[in-house]
Structures are given as structure tokens and as C-alpha cells.
Amino acid sequence: xxxxxxxxxxxxxxxxxxxxxxxxxxxxxxxxxxxxxxxxxxxxxxxxxxxxxxxxxxxxxxxxxxxxxxxxxxxxxxxxxxxxxxxxxxxxxxxxxxxxxxxxxxxxxxxxxxxxxxxxxxxxxxxxxxxxxxxxxxxxxxxxxxxxxxxxxxxxxxxxxxxxxxxxxxxxxxxxxxxxxxxxxxxxxxxxxxxxxxxxxxxxxxxxxxxxxxxxxxxxxxxxxxxxxxxxxxxxxxxxxxxxxxxxxxxxxxxxxxxxxxxxxxxxxxxxxxxxxxxxxxxxxxxxx
Amino acid sequence: xxxxxxxxxxxxxxxxxxxxxxxxxxxxxxxxxxxxxxxxxxxxxxxxxxxxxxxxxxxxxxxxxxxxxxxxxxxxxxxxxxxxxxxxxxxxxxxxxxxxxxxxxxxxxxxxxxxxxxxxxxxxxxxxxxxxxxxxxxxxxxxxxxxxxxxxxxxxxxxxxxxxxxxxxxxxxxxxxxxxxxxxxxxxxxxxxxxxxxxxxxxxxxxxxxxxxxxxxxxxxxxxxxxxxxxxxxxxxxxxxxxxxxxxxxxxxxxxxxxxxxxxxxxxxxxxxxxxxxxxxxxxx
Numbered sequence: 001x002x003x004x005x006x007x008x009x010x011x012x013x014x015x016x017x018x019x020x021x022x023x024x025x026x027x028x029x030x031x032x033x034x035x036x037x038x039x040x041x042x043x044x045x046x047x048x049x050x051x052x053x054x055x056x057x058x059x060x061x062x063x064x065x066x067x068x069x070x071x072x073x074x075x076x077x078x079x080x081x082x083x084x085x086x087x088x089x090x091x092x093x094x095x096x097x098x099x100x101x102x103x104x105x106x107x108x109x110x111x112x113x114x115x116x117x118x119x120x121x122x123x124x125x126x127x128x129x130x131x132x133x134x135x136x137x138x139x140x141x142x143x144x145x146x147x148x149x150x151x152x153x154x155x156x157x158x159x160x161x162x163x164x165x166x167x168x169x170x171x172x173x174x175x176x177x178x179x180x181x182x183x184x185x186x187x188x189x190x191x192x193x194x195x196x197x198x199x200x201x202x203x204x205x206x207x208x209x210x211x212x213x214x215x216x217x218x219x220x221x222x223x224x225x226x227x228x229x230x231x232x233x234x235x236x237x238x239x240x241x242x243x244x245x246x247x248x249x250x251x252x253x254x255x256x257x258x259x260x261x262x263x264x265x266x267x268x269x270x271x272x273x274x275x276x277x278x279x280x281x282x283x284x285x286x287x288x289x
Numbered sequence: 290x291x292x293x294x295x296x297x298x299x300x301x302x303x304x305x306x307x308x309x310x311x312x313x314x315x316x317x318x319x320x321x322x323x324x325x326x327x328x329x330x331x332x333x334x335x336x337x338x339x340x341x342x343x344x345x346x347x348x349x350x351x352x353x354x355x356x357x358x359x360x361x362x363x364x365x366x367x368x369x370x371x372x373x374x375x376x377x378x379x380x381x382x383x384x385x386x387x388x389x390x391x392x393x394x395x396x397x398x399x400x401x402x403x404x405x406x407x408x409x410x411x412x413x414x415x416x417x418x419x420x421x422x423x424x425x426x427x428x429x430x431x432x433x434x435x436x437x438x439x440x441x442x443x444x445x446x447x448x449x450x451x452x453x454x455x456x457x458x459x460x461x462x463x464x465x466x467x468x469x470x471x472x473x474x475x476x477x478x479x480x481x482x483x484x485x486x487x488x489x490x491x492x493x494x495x496x497x498x499x500x501x502x503x504x505x506x507x508x509x510x511x512x513x514x515x516x517x518x519x520x521x522x523x524x525x526x527x528x529x530x531x532x533x534x535x536x537x538x539x540x541x542x543x544x545x546x547x548x549x550x551x552x553x554x555x556x557x558x559x560x561x562x563x564x565x566x567x568x569x570x571x572x573x574x
Contacts, residue, residue, distance in 0.1 A: 037374035037381075041388065044375050044449065048395040051406030051446070054416050058409065066409060067419045111304035118297020126305040131559075133312055135499065135551050137507020139524045140319075140544045141312075143531055147322065147541070148315035150332070167311045170304055199296060224397045231509055235531075245401050252405040252514070256412070264402050271397045275390045282389045286454040 052268055059261035066256060075258040079266075083259060089247035093227050096158065096243065100165035101222030105215055107166075108173025113207060115174075116181040117189075134171045141168060142235035149236060156238030164236045165229065169222040176221065179284060180214035217281035220274065316548065323541035331535040341538035345546075350526060357523040360437065361506045364444040368452050368501045369494070371445070376456030376493075380463070389457070396450035404514050407443050408434065411515070435517035443511045448504055452497040459493025460486075492562040499554040507547055523547070 062072035079086070111130070115123055133141060142164075149160050184207075192206050208215075230245035237246055251257045275282065323341050325333040344350070379388040395403065410416040413430035421427045433439065463486065471481040487494070509524035516522075523543060530540035 037378035040371060040374035041378040044371055044453075045388075045391050047446065048392070048449070051403065051410055052395060052398065055402075055406040055409050058416070065414050065419070066416045067414075067423065107304040107307055111301040114297040114300025114302075118300070120295075120297040120301075122298065122301070122305060126301050126308075129308045129313055130304065131555060132552065133308070135503055135555050137504055137509075137524065137547060137551070139507050139509045139527055140547055140551075143527060143540060143544055144315035144319045145311070146531065147318055147537065148311070151318055163311055167308065170308060174304070228397065228399050230399075230401050245399055248399065248401045248405070252401065252408065256409050256414070257405075260402070260405055261409070264398075264406070267402060268394065268398055271394050272390075275394055275397070279386050279390060282386055282393060283458075285393070286389055287458045 052264060055261050056265045056268065059258065059265055061258065061261075064256070064258055075262040079259050079262040085242075086244070086247055086259070086263070089242045089244045092158065092241060093244040096161050096165055097223045097226035100162050100169055100226050101219050103162075104166045104169035104173050104222050105219045108170045108218065109177045109211065109215055111170075112174050112177035112181055113203070116178055117186060130171045130174050133168055134175075138168075138229075138231035142232040145232065146235040156236055157241045160236040160238065161233055161241055161243065164232050165226045168229070168232060169225060172221055172225065173218040176218040176284060177211060177214045179287060180211050184210060213281065214284070217278060217284055220278055220281070221285055224271070224274070319541040319544050319548075321541075322538050323545050325538050327536050327538050331531075331537060333537055338538075341536075341542040344536075344539050345542055353521055353526055354523055356520075357506060360441060360444070360520075360522065361502055364441045364448070364505050365498065365502045367441070367445050368449050368505075369497060372449055372452035372456050372497060372501075373494075375449075375453045376460050376497075379453070379457045380460035381465070385457075385461070392450050392453050392457075396454075400447055400510065403447060404443055404511060407439070407446065407515055411439055434515055435520075437516075437520050439515040440512050440520045440522075443515050444505050444508060447511060448501045451500040451504065455496040455500060456490070456493050459490045459496075463489055489565075492558070492565045495558050495561050499558050503551050503554055506550070 058066055058068070059075055060071050060073065061068055062070035062074070111126065114120075115126060145160070145164050145167075146156075149156060154160055154163075188210075189202050189206055192202050197205065227244065230249060233243050233246060234249070237243065242250075248260060248263070251260050278285075322333050324337055324339065326336040326338050326340065328334050375392075379385060379392075382388055408415070411434035412418070413432065413434075415434070417433060418427070418430045421431070467485055467489070468481050471485045472478070476484070507524050508522055509528055512520050512522045512525055527540045527543045530536045530543070
């Protein structure tokens with residue numbers, strides 16, 4: 001990065017970047033310092049991927065256990081054609097992920113606009129209440145919702161899961177969209193208003209188009225979190241509303257399951273494709289989680 | 290002005306109402322229930338009592354609470370010590386997006402799958418034991434799982450992205466010329482890092498600390514799946530009180546304690562980032 005800067009503006013008075021004329025000893029030291037943190041980084045990445053890699057490798061194992069007996073695709077066959085329950089659970093997860101992320105993105109983005117640009121009485125109340133769900137352990141959110149649903153007699157099922165997922169997704173949407181609005185120049189809205197745009201036109205023609213990337217990344221994040229959630233769903237799910245994580249839980253409760261190995265590969269691949277597609281937003285997403 | 294006030298409220302009200310109804314009200318019910326009498330088959334009876342809080346001081350629960358605290362401190366420390374150099378290396382890298390993707394992909398992978406992967410590796414018929422056996426190094430399986438070590442390893446594994454991401458974000462904003470300036474003024478490498486870099490990324494460190502400590506403190510799935518009989522944590526106790534013992538007031542009381550702890554953490558985080566902002570402003574002036 002430094003090198004680029006000097007190429008562009010060779011005459012500026014910024015401190016000369018180290019690469020230009022470093023005392024030899026300092027260069028050595030810097031190298032070692034970066035060496036240390038880089039080594040830790042590479043080791044941590046290996047640590048993060050190693051378990052997934054092992055499981056994926058054994059999804060091609062001919063036998064059931066973790067002793068390698070030969071290559072086979074039978075577990076993929078089983079996963080794709082003989083796991084009707086699993087795919088039903090996946091469908092449930094998918095429906096909830098889409099609906100809850102849509103609602104959360106809509107409500108969260110609207111609120112972000114309100115909180116960023118206007119001052120009103122309930123503003124700090126909304127800010128605080130949207131912060132806590134992010135930090136509270138999932139067990140607490142799950143149990144409080146379970147107790148709530150049973151107190152107001154809402155039956156546990158797809159609807160209660162949808163409500164729970166929308167609730168834990170809202171704060172992240174708010175955060176992501178607010179971050180985007182921080183960069184947004186409010187005078188553009190004023191200009192639009194001066195030129196005769198109504199409040200609604202200002203929203204639909206100016207604000208929304210300019211925050212589309214933030215909306216997309218919030219939706220993406222909400223969908224992933226919804227598909228991923230086990231603990232909260234565990235409490236608010238009812239009969240017939242098993243989601244994919246709940247189904248996986250029932251499969252792994254008693255040890256190694258080769259079908260889950262095969263599923264891991266598919267999930268990791270899907271997430272890789274997603275991360276690649278949305279690579280432009282990864283930094284914003286990192287900033288909000 | 291009046292008009293602006295109204296629009297702000299109109300925009301924010303739907304989310305505010307949603308969170309009030311589905312987050313604040315459930316939390317308030319928990320507060321209420323913790324002061325009520327336990328119902329026979331779950332639920333509560335409408336009778337004020339402090340029984341739930343008295344029951345908390347049961348020595349068995351205190352042991353679990355103590356263990357939870359201890360495990361959380363160890364796992365959080367390991368996580369932060371690993372995450373700091375990672376965030377630093379990522380922020381200084383030319384390939385930030387590449388490293389971010391590498392952290393985010395496992396992070397987004399279903400946490401159950403990730404915990405399961407550890408079961409597949411560590412269990413008695415798992416990857417490590419089968420490997421060692423096939424190499425003829427062991428005859429009996431090593432017991433690598435269902436103990437405290439496995440719980441801590443997996444807790445670190447699951448939570449480390451929560452620490453890396455905020456640390457990366459803060460360090461990325463840090464002006465590294467300040468470090469160079471400190472070095473030019475004669476500071477040693479260590480001194481530059483400890484008295485220039487660390488103080489200015491304090492809010493990021495606190496965020497990382499809270500975002501790892503609180504989920505670990507409330508962990509449920511990890512101790513359940515890779516822990517043994519003596520690795521039960523407070524999260525497991527709470528769930529058991531709801532689903533097995535059906536003592537909702539006690540579960541509520543425990544939940545309330547964790548909620549208060551988390552709220553304190555959030556306040557600390559907000560205050561420290563506020564302070565930093567004020568300091569930065571002063572620096573500019």
C-alpha cells in the first residue's frame with residue numbers, strides 16, 4: 001500500500017515509507033514482527049479449516065467410521081436420494097431464512113434511516129434495545145422466547161421460529177445499514193427536497209438506491225445467521241418445524257454420521273461461493289460482527 | 290423540525306415495537322418469573338417468593354458457576370491471545386479480503402457441523418485415534434473428548450472469529466505511521482506496540498473480549514456435545530431447569546444474572562468507545 005502511495009505522489013511530504021530507506025537492523029526486526037503475527041494467522045486459519053477438512057475427506061470413505069477403507073460416493077448418494085427428512089428440514093430452514101431476513105432487512109433498514117437522520121424521543125431507547133440481542137447468550141434469548149410464547153399462548157412452530165430469527169437478525173441489519181448511512185451525504189436528500197421531491201420520493205428515489213449494497217449484505221448476513229442458528233431454534237421449534245441444524249443435531253447426538261460428513265462439504269462449498277460472490281462486502285460484514 | 294421528528298419515529302417505530310414485543314417483553318417475563326413460585330409441571334404459580342434466588346446458592350450450582358467462570362476466562366484469554374496477532378497480520382496484509390474470506394467461511398459454517406467435526410476427530414473411534422492405531426502407536430484409544438480440554442479447545446475454535454473480526458476492523462483503521470514515528474523517536478519495537486498500538490485499539494480489544502467472553506460464558510452446545518459429566522456449564526443448567534426439572538423460576542433467575550452481566554459488558558464497551566472518540570477529538574484539536 002505504501003509503495004503505491006509513493007508512486008502516485010512522489011513529492012508529498014509524508015513520512016517516507018519504510019521500504020525506501022530502512023536502516024538494516026530495523027528492517028530485520030520488522031520482518032520478524034510481521035513474521036510472528038503472520039505465522040499465528042496461518043496457524044489459526046489451519047486450525048479453523050483442519051476439522052472441516054478431515055470431515056470432508058471422510059465423506060468419501062467407503063465405510064462408516066473414521067478408519068479409511070477406500071473411496072466411495074455412497075454417502076453422497078444417501079444424502080441426495082435417501083434423506084427425505086433432511087431435505088424437508090432444509091426446506092423449513094430455507095423458508096424461515098428467506099422470510100425472516102426479508103422482514104428483518106425491511107424493518108432494520110427503515111429504522112436505521114430514522115435513527116441516523118432524525119432526532120426524536122425514543123431514539124436512544126431503540127438504540128439500546130437493538131444492541132442487547134447481539135450480545136446476550138443465545139440460551140437466554142431462546143429461553144426467554146420460549147417462556148414468552150408459552151405465556152401468550154402462541155403455538156411453537158414455523159411462526160415462532162420466524163419471529164425469533166427476525167428478532168436476532170434485526171440488530172445486525174441495523175448495524176450494517178447504519179454503517180452505510182454514515183458515509184451517505186445528507187445534503188443529497190436536502191437537494192432532492194429543494195428540487196421538489198416529497199418525503200416518500202426522497203426515500204424511494206434517493207436513499208434506497210444508494211443503500212442497496214448494504215441491504216444486500218444485511219440480507220446475506222441475516223440468511224446465513226438464520227440457516228446457522230441452532231440454540232434459539234431449539235427452544236422455539238415445535239413438532240413438524242424441524243430445521244436443518246435441529247436435524248443435524250439429532251443425527252450427531254450419538255456419534256459419527258457419514259451423511260453429515262457429506263453434508264458438510266455441500267455447506268462449506270455453498271458458503272465459499274457466497275463469500276466469493278459477496279467479497280466486496282466482507283469488510284463491512286466484518287465490521288459489524 | 291416537528292416534521293422531521295415525526296418521520297424519524299415513523300421510520301424507527303416498527304423495529305422498535307418488534308424488539309419491544311419480542312425481546313424486551315420476554316426478558317421482562319424472565320425477571321418476573323424469577324420472583325415467582327415454581328409450577329408443578331413447568332410454568333409458575335402467581336405467588337411472590339425469593340426461592341429461586343435461594344436455590345441458586347446450592348453448592349452444586351455454585352460449583353458449576355465457578356467452573357463456568359474459570360473455563361470462560363481460560364478460553365477467552367486463549368482466543369484473544371491468538372486473535373490479536375491474526376487481526377494485526379490481516380490488517381497489514383495486502384490481501385485483506387482473502388484472509389477475511391478464510392476467517393468468515395468457517396465462521397459461517399453451521400456451528401453444529403463445526404462441533405461435530407471435532408467429535409469426529411477426537412472421539413475414541415475418531416480420526417486421531419484411528420490414525421494412531423493404524424500407525425501402531427497405540428492399542429487402547431486415548432480419551433481426547435468428553436473432558437475440560439476438549440470443551441476449551443472447541444470453545445476457542447467456535448468463538449475465535451468473533452474476536453478476529455472486530456480486532457481486524459480496529460487495527461485496520463490504525464495509522465501505522467504512528468508506530469513508525471514512535472520507532473523513529475527511539476521506542477523499542479515492544480514499547481511501540483504496547484504504548485502506541487494497544488492503547489489506540491483499546492475499544493476493539495474490549496469489543497473482542499465481550500463478544501467472546503459472553504457467548505462462552507453462556508455456552509450450551511459445546512459442553513453438551515464434547516464435554517463430560519464434569520464439564521457442565523451454566524448454560525446447560527439453565528436448559529435443564531427448563532426442559533427437565535421444569536423449574537422455570539430458577540432458570541429465569543440464572544438467566545437474569547447472565548443478562549445483567551452482559552448488560553454491564555455492553556455499557557463498558559460503549560463507554561470505552563465513547564472515551565476513545567472524545568480522546569481522538571481532543572487529539573485533533
